[in-house]
Amino acid sequence: MSENVGESTPLECPSCSPDLETVHEVLTTGGGQATVQCTDCGHVHKEALDDEAGVAVDVVVSQDDESFTGTVEFDPGETVYEGDEFVVETEETIAVARVTSIETGPEERTTRADAEDVETVWTRAVGNVSVDVTVHPQDGAREDSRGLTVHVPGDYEFTVGASESFGDEEFEVTGVHVRENAVDDYKFPKLGEDGDTVFAKDVKRVYGEDESSTAWSAW
Known part of the structure; x- marks a missing residue:
């Protein structure tokens, strides 16, 4: 996890939900760990912080005749492939999207690229x-x-x-x-x-x- 104090993050709770993620609030960070509180049962526990921040990439989601823009965070060193599917949250909708094209520069499209090299990922909504x-x-x-x-x-x-x-x-x-x-x-x-x-x-x-x-x- 890499969230800041006051933010919410999905984590397994050792008290009420050891196998499924629940929403947690980040209380403090430091020393490579974060103190978090489960919003379901109130249990407070510690979680390790990610050593590296994720790579935020702009994503365009096409759905029928409309397009929406959001951001997806990829792990450092992760490769993005045409055909990958992931959840994208935009101001208008939350959609399961499939990668249809990867833009690495002006008029430069490819079928795979390291997340650090990607400018925009073009996708199509496939949830519905x-x-x-x-x-x-x-x-x-x-x-x-x-x-x-x-x-x-x-x-x-x-x-x-x-x-x-x-x-x-x-x-x-x-x-x-x-x-x-x-x-x-x-x-x-x-x-x-x-x-x-x-x-x-x-x-x-x-x-x-x-x-x-x-x-x-x-x-």
């Missing part, structure tokens, strides 16, 4: 995501296909061959197009075999066949 879906009618008339957007947790799974229901929309998943920066985690960029599964946060587009109980209408 919007997924575009194209639904084809059962008669195969592609000109009558319709598009919709569903909102699901990032870890929601779309499986080829499975039926999905969102409100009045019902369809069988026939294929999934994977996002470019997630292709390495799957067999192919486009999946269409029964049983192929993709996390919603990795989906570029889902394709399905209409299973709605109501008659198909292009209107």
Whole structure:
């Protein structure tokens, strides 16, 4: 820990929560240790201070058509990679974000860098995501296909061959197009075999066949 006196920090409490972190207030610091008090039970104990301060890096979080800016602290010597996921707290929101690009200088982007060399980390919110879906009618008339957007947790799974229901929309998943920066985690960029599964946060587009109980209408 590296917080200052009066600040709050998450720590395990040896009195009431030895296995889970609770909020503690920093009472004093000195001699490489901090005296902290658990805000749940009031227990006071000592914790070692970090020898090195963390590296604060600006983070831009994109969520649908909006962007938010926050700061994330990395450990000294830590390497930041494209694809890393972490929690970012901004004035507008707290989001689980995935690194999509790392900026180390003006117009200089890379897929990995030491935290000390990073100017800005560009990310996409993946805790809750919007997924575009194209639904084809059962008669195969592609000109009558319709598009919709569903909102699901990032870890929601779309499986080829499975039926999905969102409100009045019902369809069988026939294929999934994977996002470019997630292709390495799957067999192919486009999946269409029964049983192929993709996390919603990795989906570029889902394709399905209409299973709605109501008659198909292009209107």
